[in-house]
Amino acid sequence: MAKEIEGTAEITRIKPGKSWLNFDLKDFWHYRELIYFLVWRDIKVRYKQTAIGIVWALLQPVLTTAIFTVIFTQFARFDSLDVPYPLFALSGLLIWIFVNSSITMAGNSLINNSNLVTKVYFPRLIVPISATLGGLVDFAFGFLILLGLMFYYGVSLSPQILLAPVFVGLAVLLAVSCGTFFATLNVRFRDVKYTLPFALQIWMFVSPIFYPSGVLSEKWRILLTLNPLTGILEGFRASLFGTAFDWFSIAISVGLTLLTASVALLVFTRMEDDFADFI
Amino acid sequence: MKPIIKVENLSKQYRLGARKKRHSTLLDSLAAGFRAPFANFKNRARNDKNIFWALKDVSFEVMSGEVVGIIGRNGAGKSTLLKILSRITRPTAGEITLRGRVESLLEVGTGFHSELTGRENIFLNGAILGMRREEIARKFDEIVSFAEVEKFLDTPVKHYSSGMYVRLAFAVAAHLEPEILIVDEVLAVGDIEFQNKCLGKMDEVSKSGRTILFVSHQMGTIAQLCQRTILLERGAVAMNDKTSVVIEHYVNQNKTKDAFYAANEAAANREMYVESAAILNEDGGGQSSFRHDERVRVNIKCRTPRMFRGVELRMVVKDGRNITVFTADAELVSLRQNTEAFEVDFTIPAVTLRPNAYSLTFALFVPHQDIIELIEDVVHFSVFDSGTKYAQSEGLDYGLVFSPCETSVKTIA
Numbered sequence: 001m002a003k004e005i006e007g008t009a010e011i012t013r014i015k016p017g018k019s020w021l022n023f024d025l026k027d028f029w030h031y032r033e034l035i036y037f038l039v040w041r042d043i044k045v046r047y048k049q050t051a052i053g054i055v056w057a058l059l060q061p062v063l064t065t066a067i068f069t070v071i072f073t074q075f076a077r078f079d080s081l082d083v084p085y086p087l088f089a090l091s092g093l094l095i096w097i098f099v100n101s102s103i104t105m106a107g108n109s110l111i112n113n114s115n116l117v118t119k120v121y122f123p124r125l126i127v128p129i130s131a132t133l134g135g136l137v138d139f140a141f142g143f144l145i146l147l148g149l150m151f152y153y154g155v156s157l158s159p160q161i162l163l164a165p166v167f168v169g170l171a172v173l174l175a176v177s178c179g180t181f182f183a184t185l186n187v188r189f190r191d192v193k194y195t196l197p198f199a200l201q202i203w204m205f206v207s208p209i210f211y212p213s214g215v216l217s218e219k220w221r222i223l224l225t226l227n228p229l230t231g232i233l234e235g236f237r238a239s240l241f242g243t244a245f246d247w248f249s250i251a252i253s254v255g256l257t258l259l260t261a262s263v264a265l266l267v268f269t270r271m272e273d274d275f276a277d278f279i
Numbered sequence: 280m281k282p283i284i285k286v287e288n289l290s291k292q293y294r295l296g297a298r299k300k301r302h303s304t305l306l307d308s309l310a311a312g313f314r315a316p317f318a319n320f321k322n323r324a325r326n327d328k329n330i331f332w333a334l335k336d337v338s339f340e341v342m343s344g345e346v347v348g349i350i351g352r353n354g355a356g357k358s359t360l361l362k363i364l365s366r367i368t369r370p371t372a373g374e375i376t377l378r379g380r381v382e383s384l385l386e387v388g389t390g391f392h393s394e395l396t397g398r399e400n401i402f403l404n405g406a407i408l409g410m411r412r413e414e415i416a417r418k419f420d421e422i423v424s425f426a427e428v429e430k431f432l433d434t435p436v437k438h439y440s441s442g443m444y445v446r447l448a449f450a451v452a453a454h455l456e457p458e459i460l461i462v463d464e465v466l467a468v469g470d471i472e473f474q475n476k477c478l479g480k481m482d483e484v485s486k487s488g489r490t491i492l493f494v495s496h497q498m499g500t501i502a503q504l505c506q507r508t509i510l511l512e513r514g515a516v517a518m519n520d521k522t523s524v525v526i527e528h529y530v531n532q533n534k535t536k537d538a539f540y541a542a543n544e545a546a547a548n549r550e551m552y553v554e555s556a557a558i559l560n561e562d563g564g565g566q567s568s569f570r571h572d573e574r575v576r577v578n579i580k581c582r583t584p585r586m587f588r589g590v591e592l593r594m595v596v597k598d599g600r601n602i603t604v605f606t607a608d609a610e611l612v613s614l615r616q617n618t619e620a621f622e623v624d625f626t627i628p629a630v631t632l633r634p635n636a637y638s639l640t641f642a643l644f645v646p647h648q649d650i651i652e653l654i655e656d657v658v659h660f661s662v663f664d665s666g667t668k669y670a671q672s673e674g675l676d677y678g679l680v681f682s683p684c685e686t687s688v689k690t691i692a
Contacts, residue, residue, distance in 0.1 A: 012375075012376075012377040012381065013374060013375070013377075014363060014364070014366060014369070014370065014374065014375040014376075015369075015375075016369055016370050016372055033406055033412050034406045034407065036406075037402060037403050037406040040403075041399075044394070044399070045395065048394045048435075115389065115390065116389060116407060118367060119367070119385045120367070120390070120407055121365050121366040121367055122407065273368065273369040276362065277368055
């Protein structure tokens with residue numbers, strides 16, 4: 001769809017033909033407020049008619065942290081931790097729960113919003129993006145608990161914490177990209193809906209969420225680095241707890257995340273014109 | 280002056296059966312998922328049989344400020360045309376040039392969420408329709424008073440009556456200010472009073488110099504609003520002229536009613552469908568006009584890739600005033616599970632139907648569960664009186680059927 005200005009009128013041309021990258025940034029900008037409204041809708045609706053509302057968003061990371069803490073301090077022990085285990089686990093879980101729920105939400109977002117996709121025009125990318133961003137609110141509340149816990153354990157903040165948003169941003173980009181990619185496939189192949197939880201579960205076990213990568217042998221640690229989440233998790237922790245950054249694994253994470261984002265954007269823009277016909 | 284909407288040789292092709300493809304294993308589906316972007320290409324060239332043209336070489340122009348109606352039977356391509364104009368789907372060939380901001384209303388209340396309040400839905404729906412937040416805020420009071428829902432603004436819309444819901448939804452849409460407005464049948468909602476209000480609003484919008492493309496089945500509304508009307512038939516422009524001329528042609532054309540029905544190509548995509556229905560005389564020949572003492576045979580052929588358990592075929596006979604005269608059901612239990620096609624004959628006995636015009640509706644359904652196919656008023660026939668005593672005073676209401684009522688007359692001693 002090419003747009004040009006002729007006189008005062010905005011001209012839209014509708015033509016067949018697909019291209020690999022027909023992303024219309026101007027159009028996207030015009031609809032930016034829709035992202036806000038869809039995120040706002042998702043959050044409102046999620047906790048309506050629940051008795052404890054947003055507390056649900058906190059229960060999951062807190063309880064999981066408690067369980068892991070019992071297991072990994074009472075029955076098994078990691079030696080190479082720089083911080084108390086609950087801090088280690090909660091910081092990893094917050095990132096993981098965000099990535100996990102965002103990809104799940106975004107992966108199903110086009111299908112769940114099929115009533116919009118088949119009835120109204122707007123840049124389709126808004127759907128998976130807003131589905132992802134909804135999870136950030138839960139993340140923010142969880143982060144407050146993490147800060148409280150750090151205070152409790154007497155972990156002092158270092159200036160490195162200023163880098164934490166960079167790693168959260170990387171996690172968002174990774175989640176949006178994966179979510180968008182799966183949402184695209186999901187339009188044609190509902191199998192994605194069933195494959196996704198399974199794939200995410202495997203991803204959780206191969207990410208250093210409740211174990212530090214230091215417990216693995218050299219060979220396995222290199223493999224672990226190829227997981228884009230590894231650098232994000234470790235970087236996030238290092239910035240919070242003031243420990244040393246592993247720039248090598250962070251660089252790999254950045255590279256893989258950007259690669260995933262490019263692939264997702266390419267596939268999405270290639271397929272988006274047919275969504276209404278297949279959904 | 281250049282036309283505000285210019286449609287040139289627009290065509291849209293659908294590949295039938297594409298949706299039915301199922302993948303048996305996870306591996307298949309993953310492999311297919313990754314192949315999909317490339318597979319399309321090959322499929323397109325190969326399966327000519329599965330191709331269905333929803334639109335074929337459609338061209339027309341609309342000048343700024345015109346209100347143009349689009350009419351046509353179901354499946355003529357009206358919805359597809361609107362979807363392409365609204366940028367929901369792409370054409371297969373051709374080009375459209377739009378000179379102005381377009382908003383389309385293919386449905387009222389798109390994106391309404393039942394858990395959210397009226398106030399929240401106004402903002403959400405407005406944003407979905409492309410309005411800015413400050414634009415919605417500016418028009419908020421106007422929208423609320425148009426919808427007459429002041430008292431329920433902070434109630435979740437799931438508690439609204441259907442009338443209130445529709446009023447609110449339409450009110451948001453009615454306050455869009457595009458240069459080109461594309462409207463699909465959304466006025467057929469709400470009570471008469473509200474419909475008139477909507478029509479008034481549309482009229483107001485058109486008088487303010489905006490261009491409207493309006494699809495409807497209601498000829499009255501089209502005649503009232505549109506100066507010019509386009510008639511679509513089987514995906515092509517059959518007529519494009521003054522509204523009165525087009526409507527007259529369309530209505531008259533609809534009068535020549537068929538005694539035969541054949542499913543269009545799109546039906547082949549369905550899981551079970553009526554392929555044809557014909558009205559036959561005793562000798563098996565097609566006939567559309569019967570003596571009252573003739574038997575009327577209705578022959579229906581159906582296709583299905585697999586039989587549904589417990590499915591029945593229903594025939595509903597309606598008379599010229601659209602009153603249901605009777606209903607007949609055929610249970611299909613005797614058919615084997617692997618049946619791919621079957622036919623059903625209903626024979627209406629002689630001296631049953633009164634002289635009148637009749638239409639038949641067919642449904643394939645599983646009682647209390649599912650309607651698989653419903654085709655309404657598809658074949659037509661008439662019965663004439665070939666000499667009963669009622670014929671002498673034709674026009675009086677003698678009831679819907681000749682009843683084989685037993686009569687006995689006796690003198691009481």
